[in-house]
Amino acid sequence: MTTDYAPSIETTEGTVFNLSGGDWESLVTGVEGEQERIVVNMGPQHPSTHGVLRLILELDGETVVQVRPGIGYLHTGIEKNLEFRNWVQGVTFVTRMDYLSPFFNETVYCMGVEKLLGISDQVPERAKTLRILMMELNRISSHLVALATGGMELGALTAMTFGFRDRELILDIFEMVTGLRMNHAYVRPGGVSCDLPPGAVEKIRATVKHLRKSTQDNVNILVGNQIWLGRTKGVGYLDLQGCLALGVTGPVLRATGVPWDLRKTQPYLGYERYEFEVQTQDTCDAYGRFLIRLGEIAESLNLVDQALDFLEPGPVMIEDKSIAWPAQLALGADGLGNSQEHIAKIMSQSMEALIHHFKLVTEGFQVPRGQVYTAVESPRGELGAFVVSDDSTRPYRVHFRDPSFSNLQATPAVGEGGQIADLIAALASLDPVMGGVDR
């Protein structure tokens, strides 16, 4: 027998090939004589892996020879759960995917459902502007957390304090508008759940004005700071070719000098009306990504102001009563959102209205058969939703292309060959959110 095949033994029955375990010797022979390498497990419970990410490191001294990310520790089965709820209820699930950018998840999902329903152009202008307003505020809060946790991981605790301090101000706006600090379920197919409460515009304007000043604190403390430069400059290098090969988007891609931002390259919800600069750097490293996030915070503050200028009075939900929920929702003093007028109507005047309300809320509306992919530019990159309907009141399948997941596969590319400490900086600059990675 030739040795090209797996090891074999001759028996009376003929040749028997032994296929299991035969590769061990060939694997070990190469390693012998080299320096000792150790395999270290980092995570899933580790303070600086951005959530429950597990990294299996092969180390040669302090140098990382190989990184293998282990994911799935936060797998929640959200996509499966969506298949058992109606289309509107789906919003409450998708908002919990990437919990730092809930409005983006909601918007991209709702844009998908609207596209399937063929009602994209019937969504009121005010609703679209409100979506952009909330998304841009959300981008700021998300980037602030990225800076805060990234700073904390590198020992810059003041950056964390500043980041969370400013984020609270944005959460105050979210709470005023949607009633919740996180996991809002504010964007619904056909529009948004409720209009801005009285005084919200003034509050947002005041907050934006304040944030313009207070976000400078992080700029002052970190930009050009020798320690920060030492930790981030030239660390986590990933060039354009690497980004394209790995499907990396967002600030990581823009740090290679490509002005790829879906808000500019394929505008949605009327982004073409807004004036803003796509932030780019050409350093391909963690410092460049940090500068891009700072730049995007400033740009988003301008976008929020522009969105407020574009706001015109009008409905925030689609006219079509077979999609829009019948109640006019408004945040009451008790935090509940039903309109007393509507309740009086369905309970004492119109039986048909009651039946319609009951059917729409319990069973939901039908969405025509088809599949659609929609994408928005989330703080981490291209967030896409692939929505499939089989002509029923529930999704057949909803899949999210989460930028955290795609960017996370760049971990070996940005981490291998560097020091362990640099791996943390590199990972923080990718800014993965495990809720989005594992879903």
Added chain:
Amino acid sequence: MGLEEKLPSGILLTTVEKLAGYSRKTSLWPATFGLACCAIEMMATGAGRFDLARFGMEVFRASPRQADLMIVAGRVSQKMAPVLRQIYDQMASPKWVLAMGVCASSGGMFNNYAIVQGVDHVVPVDMYLPGCPPRPEMLIDAILKLQEKIQNEKMGSAKREEIVLNEEFARKELPLLERKGLLA
């Protein structure tokens, strides 16, 4: 008693149990066990506006060996459950567990194949905190309630007796399926 009157000024009397409880409750060191959305609110609680440091709690420890409170902040997946148990086992006694948010308390809205339906399936829980996610004020409230519990905890033989009593009570409890509640 009369003893109190004979004491010089500046001396207070208490029981060993109460003194131990007092020192334990005022120096709780939580382990960082952030999982999902709740972890962000937990971090916000530690940050400027809510400032957990006011209650002697800000020392979030990265190592379970140095922590005595595990705040399970977020949804626990089936894959994470063994890890969670290991972290709990690595903590030194006395230790407490706070299930933050509905997912950690009962599985919450994720009643599916992936999520452990309440972290009490894996570790004993001392305090349940509902909310999705709970506000930082709610977390502070839960921690204060837990501190109250710790303050009144028993020691030594009294503690052993309490454990036996609890065990007996738990043994007499009907399984969930057989409980009739008000229908009995």
